[in-house]
Amino acid sequence: MSNQQNPILSKAEDVFFQILRHTKYILPHLGRLCLISTFIEDGIRMWMQWGEQRDYISSTWSCGQFLASIFVFINMVGQVGACVGVLMRKQVPVMCGLLFFIIGLQTIAYSILWDIKFLARNMALVGAVLLLLAESKSESRSLFAGVPQLERNTPKSYLQLSGRVLLVLMFMTLLHFTLNPMDVFVDLFGITCMICIMIGFKAKFCASILVVGLLILNFAVNNFWAHSSIMNDFLKYDFFQVMSVIGGLLLMIEKGPGELSYDAYKKSM
Numbered sequence: 056m057s058n059q060q061n062p063i064l065s066k067a068e069d070v071f072f073q074i075l076r077h078t079k080y081i082l083p084h085l086g087r088l089c090l091i092s093t094f095i096e097d098g099i100r101m102w103m104q105w106g107e108q109r110d111y112i113s114s115t116w117s118c119g120q121f122l123a124s125i126f127v128f129i130n131m132v133g134q135v136g137a138c139v140g141v142l143m144r145k146q147v148p149v150m151c152g153l154l155f156f157i158i159g160l161q162t163i164a165y166s167i168l169w170d171i172k173f174l175a176r177n178m179a180l181v182g183a184v185l186l187l188l189a190e191s192k193s194e195s196r197s198l199f200a201g202v203p204q205l206e207r208n209t210p211k212s213y214l215q216l217s218g219r220v221l222l223v224l225m226f227m228t229l230l231h232f233t234l235n236p237m238d239v240f241v242d243l244f245g246i247t248c249m250i251c252i253m254i255g256f257k258a259k260f261c262a263s264i265l266v267v268g269l270l271i272l273n274f275a276v277n278n279f280w281a282h283s284s285i286m287n288d289f290l291k292y293d294f295f296q297v298m299s300v301i302g303g304l305l306l307m308i309e310k311g312p313g314e315l316s317y318d319a320y321k322k323s324m
Contacts, residue, residue, distance in 0.1 A: 090302025098134035182221020215313030255316020
């Protein structure tokens with residue numbers, strides 16, 4: 056039975072790895088862009104809604120319009136600047152640190168600590184930045200490719216593990232949790248794939264399935280360009296959150312789940 060296990064699945068995996076070989080050069084760039092797209096969108100939103108954001112911070116914290124304007128400026132420049140640095144591969148750990156700072160600042164300023172859903176999304180963004188940091192560690196280690204190194208239990212491995220776990224959290228914020236049969240099926244299928252990704256079991260293949268599914272659903276459901284006013288803002292927010300999940304999955308497909316995973320353990324046996 057084990058020798059003939061899932062011939063269709065095996066064939067699908069073969070096709071997947073062929074596609075992966077042909078796209079390995081664009082995957083990291085595409086993954087980074089998708090992953091940080093939510094930060095880029097939020098930075099642009101700060102510019103487009105400068106007055107509204109300034110007035111909200113000013114009234115919520117009674118700090119005056121000058122300090123509120125500084126807050127909006129830091130958010131805008133910090134996010135866009137850090138994203139440019141990440142895309143250009145310039146001082147990536149520093150840029151990731153700046154994004155961590157922005158996430159923490161927004162969590163406090165917008166009282167996200169008391170909103171479980173938005174807190175989960177912010178923690179998921181921490182996972183996205185951890186994946187970027189793990190990728191930069193991987194690139195720096197490649198400079199010493201000829202030097203024998205023990206990969207297991209390295210900081211990079213723990214970063215990849217943490218990023219995978221928080222990527223699951225990021226995905227969980229997208230679930231519907233309704234009794235609609237289609238929603239139940241999509242949620243259960245997605246959760247199954249994410250559990251496989253979290254433990255590192257056929258992680259690349261499961262991630263690729265989720266990428267295709269999320270892309271289709273995102274453009275079908277979160278079509279903010281077809282709406283105006285309030286719905287436009289909500290759908291745009293959800294659209295770029297999903298794109299960040301897709302970006303994290305693409306990086307995971309390109310780099311693999313890391314040494315602290317079932318796939319790596321199975322290879323070492």
